[in-house]
Amino acid sequence: MNPTNPFTHILLTLSLAVFCSGAAVAKVSTEPVKPTPVAANPEAGKRLYENNCAQCHGADGKGDGPAADFVYPRPRDFSLALFKVRTTLSGQLPTDHDLFKAISKGLPGTSMPAWEKFLSEEERWQLVHHVKTLDTMGLFKEEPPKEQVVISNPPKVTDELVKHGAKVFQDKKCWQCHGQSGRGDGPSAEGMKDDWGQPIRPVNFTKSWTFRGGSNLEDIYRTFTTGFDGTPMPSFAETIKEDDRWALAAYVKSLAREIKTGQVVKAKHVAGDLPKDPYDKAWEQAGQLDVLLAGQIVLEPRWFKPAHDTVGVRALYNEREAAIMMVWDDGTQSKGDNGKPADQVALQWPQEKAAGNEKPYFVLGDRQNPVDYWRWNAAQGLARQIFQGYDKAAPHGADGVVAEGGYKDGQYRVIFRRPLSAKSDKELSFAPGAYVPVAFHLWDGNQGEEGMKMAISTWHYLLLEPPTPVTVYLWPLGIGFLALGGELALLRRLRLRRKSPS
Amino acid sequence: MKKLIISAVAAGAALLAVGVHAYEAGAVGDGGKITGKVSFKGAAPAPKSLPITKDNAVCGSGNREVVEVAVKDGGLKNAVVYITKIDKGKAWGDVEKPVIDQKGCRFGPDMLIVKKDADLTVRNSDPVLHNIHSYEIIGSVRRTMFNVGQPDKGDIKQPVKVRRANAIKIECDAHDFMHAWAFAADNPYAVSTADGGSFTLDNVPAGTYEVKAWHPVLGEKVATVTVKGGAAANAAFEFSK
Amino acid sequence: MAKWTFPLSLGLWLAAFAGLKFGIRPPIPASVLMIYMMLISVGILVFVAADEKRFRGFLAPLKAVFEGRVSTVVQILVIGAIPLLLAGGVYLRIAPDYDSPFEPRVVHPEPPSQFVFKGQRIDQLTLKNPLREGGDAAKLAKLTNEGKTIYYQNCFYCHGDALAGDGHFSQAFHPIPANFRDVGTISMLQESYVFWRVSTGGPGLPKGATPWNSAMPVWQNILTEEEIWKVILFIYTGSGSTPRTWEEASGGTKH
Numbered sequence: 001m002n003p004t005n006p007f008t009h010i011l012l013t014l015s016l017a018v019f020c021s022g023a024a025v026a027k028v029s030t031e032p033v034k035p036t037p038v039a040a041n042p043e044a045g046k047r048l049y050e051n052n053c054a055q056c057h058g059a060d061g062k063g064d065g066p067a068a069d070f071v072y073p074r075p076r077d078f079s080l081a082l083f084k085v086r087t088t089l090s091g092q093l094p095t096d097h098d099l100f101k102a103i104s105k106g107l108p109g110t111s112m113p114a115w116e117k118f119l120s121e122e123e124r125w126q127l128v129h130h131v132k133t134l135d136t137m138g139l140f141k142e143e144p145p146k147e148q149v150v151i152s153n154p155p156k157v158t159d160e161l162v163k164h165g166a167k168v169f170q171d172k173k174c175w176q177c178h179g180q181s182g183r184g185d186g187p188s189a190e191g192m193k194d195d196w197g198q199p200i201r202p203v204n205f206t207k208s209w210t211f212r213g214g215s216n217l218e219d220i221y222r223t224f225t226t227g228f229d230g231t232p233m234p235s236f237a238e239t240i241k242e243d244d245r246w247a248l249a250a251y252v253k254s255l256a257r258e259i260k261t262g263q264v265v266k267a268k269h270v271a272g273d274l275p276k277d278p279y280d281k282a283w284e285q286a287g288q289l290d291v292l293l294a295g296q297i298v299l300e301p302r303w304f305k306p307a308h309d310t311v312g313v314r315a316l317y318n319e320r321e322a323a324i325m326m327v328w329d330d331g332t333q334s335k336g337d338n339g340k341p342a343d344q345v346a347l348q349w350p351q352e353k354a355a356g357n358e359k360p361y362f363v364l365g366d367r368q369n370p371v372d373y374w375r376w377n378a379a380q381g382l383a384r385q386i387f388q389g390y391d392k393a394a395p396h397g398a399d400g401v402v403a404e405g406g407y408k409d410g411q412y413r414v415i416f417r418r419p420l421s422a423k424s425d426k427e428l429s430f431a432p433g434a435y436v437p438v439a440f441h442l443w444d445g446n447q448g449e450e451g452m453k454m455a456i457s458t459w460h461y462l463l464l465e466p467p468t469p470v471t472v473y474l475w476p477l478g479i480g481f482l483a484l485g486g487e488l489a490l491l492r493r494l495r496l497r498r499k500s501p502s
Numbered sequence: 503m504k505k506l507i508i509s510a511v512a513a514g515a516a517l518l519a520v521g522v523h524a525y526e527a528g529a530v531g532d533g534g535k536i537t538g539k540v541s542f543k544g545a546a547p548a549p550k551s552l553p554i555t556k557d558n559a560v561c562g563s564g565n566r567e568v569v570e571v572a573v574k575d576g577g578l579k580n581a582v583v584y585i586t587k588i589d590k591g592k593a594w595g596d597v598e599k600p601v602i603d604q605k606g607c608r609f610g611p612d613m614l615i616v617k618k619d620a621d622l623t624v625r626n627s628d629p630v631l632h633n634i635h636s637y638e639i640i641g642s643v644r645r646t647m648f649n650v651g652q653p654d655k656g657d658i659k660q661p662v663k664v665r666r667a668n669a670i671k672i673e674c675d676a677h678d679f680m681h682a683w684a685f686a687a688d689n690p691y692a693v694s695t696a697d698g699g700s701f702t703l704d705n706v707p708a709g710t711y712e713v714k715a716w717h718p719v720l721g722e723k724v725a726t727v728t729v730k731g732g733a734a735a736n737a738a739f740e741f742s743k
Numbered sequence: 744m745a746k747w748t749f750p751l752s753l754g755l756w757l758a759a760f761a762g763l764k765f766g767i768r769p770p771i772p773a774s775v776l777m778i779y780m781m782l783i784s785v786g787i788l789v790f791v792a793a794d795e796k797r798f799r800g801f802l803a804p805l806k807a808v809f810e811g812r813v814s815t816v817v818q819i820l821v822i823g824a825i826p827l828l829l830a831g832g833v834y835l836r837i838a839p840d841y842d843s844p845f846e847p848r849v850v851h852p853e854p855p856s857q858f859v860f861k862g863q864r865i866d867q868l869t870l871k872n873p874l875r876e877g878g879d880a881a882k883l884a885k886l887t888n889e890g891k892t893i894y895y896q897n898c899f900y901c902h903g904d905a906l907a908g909d910g911h912f913s914q915a916f917h918p919i920p921a922n923f924r925d926v927g928t929i930s931m932l933q934e935s936y937v938f939w940r941v942s943t944g945g946p947g948l949p950k951g952a953t954p955w956n957s958a959m960p961v962w963q964n965i966l967t968e969e970e971i972w973k974v975i976l977f978i979y980t981g982s983g984s985t986p987r988t989w990e991e992a993s994g995g996t997k998h
Contacts, residue, residue, distance in 0.1 A: 056904075192675070230646055232649070232675035237650075239656075240653070263842075294958070357846045359955040456915075472837055473834075479833050483825055
């Protein structure tokens with residue numbers, strides 16, 4: 001380097017100045033940003049971007065592609081160079097590796113897929129380079145990130161650490177947005193907006209599969225440390241100590257449960273009456289199935305941005321009746337009295353016994369195959385109807401069907417009950433060991449969901465699990481002993497044979 | 503030769519880039535001052551009234567009035583009057599060590615003048631969580647500058663790192679009724695107007711300057727002012743709806 | 744070499760099991776896995792028994808255990824493990840699992856010779872994509888690009904950003920949406936077939952293909968005829984496949 005070159009000199013002073021101003025503020029330990037392994041090939045990057053990204057993020061990266069209006073959350077607008085998931089401090093640009101990770105792994109709980117399934121490493125790096133060119137402020141050129149937050153040596157997660165984390169959660173008032181139960185139901189949760197003025201909801205800590213930046217301990221710690229730029233989630237780098245941030249991450253991780261999906265809701269048998277209290281211990285024993293939901297995009301008006309992604313189902317039965325409990329989290333309860341529709345849930349059954357596996361159409365049946373529809377409304381309670389297609393409904397008496405429910409700690413629990421036997425032979429009845437088709441619909445009134453604007457499932461099954469017959473245990477025991485006997489006999493014979501010639 | 507030209511051009515460009523920060527503070531010998539009033543013609547829009555929904559013990563109850571256009575006797579408060587370009591002049595003073603306080607769930611002051619790139623002391627004087635979220639206002643775009651949660655009482659420092667504009671909006675994500683503005687100044691000749699719209703820029707070296715009055719809601723007005731040593735020059739700005 | 748017959752056979756068996764159980768996505772049904780494993784077991788046994796020396800080598804470790812030529816601990820472990828494995832296997836075989844009942848479904852049902860499109864009868868056999876006529880490459884590219892926009896405003900929630908049937912709603916549906924990148928879907932079908940599937944959606948399927956379960960909307964109620972053809976252009980281009988044509992089927996080439 002030639003020291004007399006004025007350009008080099010100025011550059012040096014400039015970079016020193018940038019470095020010093022950064023260092024003066026950050027009390028968090030940082031390390032130099034890792035080098036970018038692949039050089040930019042602008043043509044390839046542009047082509048890959050147009051083929052794979054422009055549909056959502058827009059040709060110019062303004063987050064305004066043709067699909068942008070139809071997804072929640074909205075696709076990222078790259079023109080402001082603001083990114084949520086970063087290893088750099090609040091207000092700073094992400095590192096190339098941060099962008100690479102987001103492209104490769106996608107953002108859970110959004111429509112951003114994990115592109116590592118479809119694009120090579122080289123291609124994903126080209127996209128990183130291209131995304132940086134869409135920054136209309138030119139900040140990636142002007143102030144590329146030099147330092148990133150050190151995330152290493154996570155502590156061992158112990159009960160004490162989690163307990164300490166729970167205290168930090170209280171003391172540092174995380175519950176103000178995320179709620180005491182972590183379900184995103186805090187007093188500040190309603191009406192939040194991001195930098196673009198779009199509505200945004202605090203994350204539900206119990207749903208590990210929706211954590212945008214990933215759900216392992218380091219990911220959660222990183223989010224507390226750097227914040228999510230462009231959203232109301234701030235950085236706590238300077239206001240919560242490092243140890244406490246790790247404890248908090250451990251606590252949040254302890255709230256997060258894994259999703260448990262499947263096709264069959266298995267009802268467990270109970271002796272005596274079915275519990276009416278949704279918090280009764282018997283419901284824990286029932287086990288919960290998470291039914292995945294999609295927007296109702298089949299019939300007009302189509303609904304692309306459902307508020308709920310899953311609904312939990314538990315079931316119990318006795319000799320007389322069956323009970324199905326619907327469990328779902330909702331940060332904002334709506335009873336229909338705030339100018340918005342009430343929250344609702346519905347169960348759909350074929351009305352008649354079917355021949356073979358034939359069923360009514362999965363959304364509200366069809367003219368030939370009616371469905372029995374039980375809808376619980378947070379304001380009005382149960383309404384039972386018969387649908388023969390979405391446009392043909394007739395009211396039906398409750399006829400022994402009961403629905404009771406309530407809202408507590410950011411969560412709804414609604415119990416539906418009905419007698420096992422039907423009123424007539426033609427109608428669907430419940431019997432242990434028989435698979436009964438059932439589908440689920442869910443509405444969040446606060447998000448404007450009502451009518452056909454809802455989250456739907458396809459057909460699942462309810463199965464009253466019959467008690468296991470004794471033979472299931474007797475057979476293995478018998479065969480095990482038989483084999484052991486055979487072995488011992490063989491052992492004896494071989495021993496004898498070995499002994500006899502000697 | 504060609505190489506030399508390229509370096510010279512590059513150096514020039516770099517100097518231009520740093521030029522924004524190249525204000526030289528020192529003693530001003532025979533300074534004058536610019537004084538005057540920012541006025542508002544017509545009826546001021548009614549203040550916004552936002553419900554205080556939480557932390558009522560600290561924040562108070564009922565509604566919070568957010569006065570965006572504060573007019574008294576025809577004078578406009580909280581406009582910023584500043585000299586757009588000056589290379590050399592008085593010392594920075596307080597704008598170099600700016601402080602914004604969050605007290606009673608209110609930002610103080612509600613129009614803050616800060617030196618560009620200085621560290622802003624963010625103070626939480628309340629026993630509740632505040633979440634200062636600052637935005638650089640670039641035309642119609644809001645861009646997060648920093649977003650920091652303060653669960654406890656105490657001070658933190660954050661850089662006022664504006665990239666393209668001087669206007670800064672300050673909000674609290676925990677209390678949607680808290681609002682304030684800031685102005686990132688290139689030189690110490692920037693002042694917010696007092697109640698009634700009056701202002702004074704003192705210790706101005708003699709010369710002719712472009713002076714602007716900026717209001718976050720109403721926009722900008724420009725005037726050219728000539729300052730003579732030891733004398734007071736007058737400047738007047740008028741906004742309307 | 745004979746010395747290694749037993750561990751090699753065991754290793755091969757375990758590798759085959761692991762490959763079939765965890766290597767195939769979506770997982771094959773347990774009953775099919777059972778049949779494969781039976782065949783593999785018989786195959787290994789036949790191979791081992793075909794040569795007497797090999798067979799003896801195979802039996803040698805077992806013999807060693809039963810004749811007491813190994814330590815008592817190993818002997819007890821092996822002798823204990825065999826009945827336990829058998830008993831466990833029997834239990835797994837007869838214990839009720841209550842997974843969803845087996846419902847056979849025809850994935851690509853025979854198309855009807857005629858179907859109704861917006862009140863008009865359409866002859867499936869002679870149906871051709873009108874947008875391909877003329878063979879103007881620039882025009883085709885433009886139409887395909889318009890199809891892309893339609894795809895991302897209507898289809899990608901289920902069929903995915905990369906047309907792999909894995910959109911953000913896909914997991915909620917059974918059957919899961921078609922993966923256009925899979926060689927077993929659109930690339931083995933004619934465009935006329937795809938037009939029929941798109942236009943009449945789930946409810947247009949014959950009974951064997953479980954029309955009540957399909958979340959495919961009846962697109963003729965939502966899109967115009969031209970829009971459907973444009974989307975079809977895009978899903979072929981976007982997934983890197985080409986439609987099957989009669990000319991190809993009869994050995995000729997068209998493209």
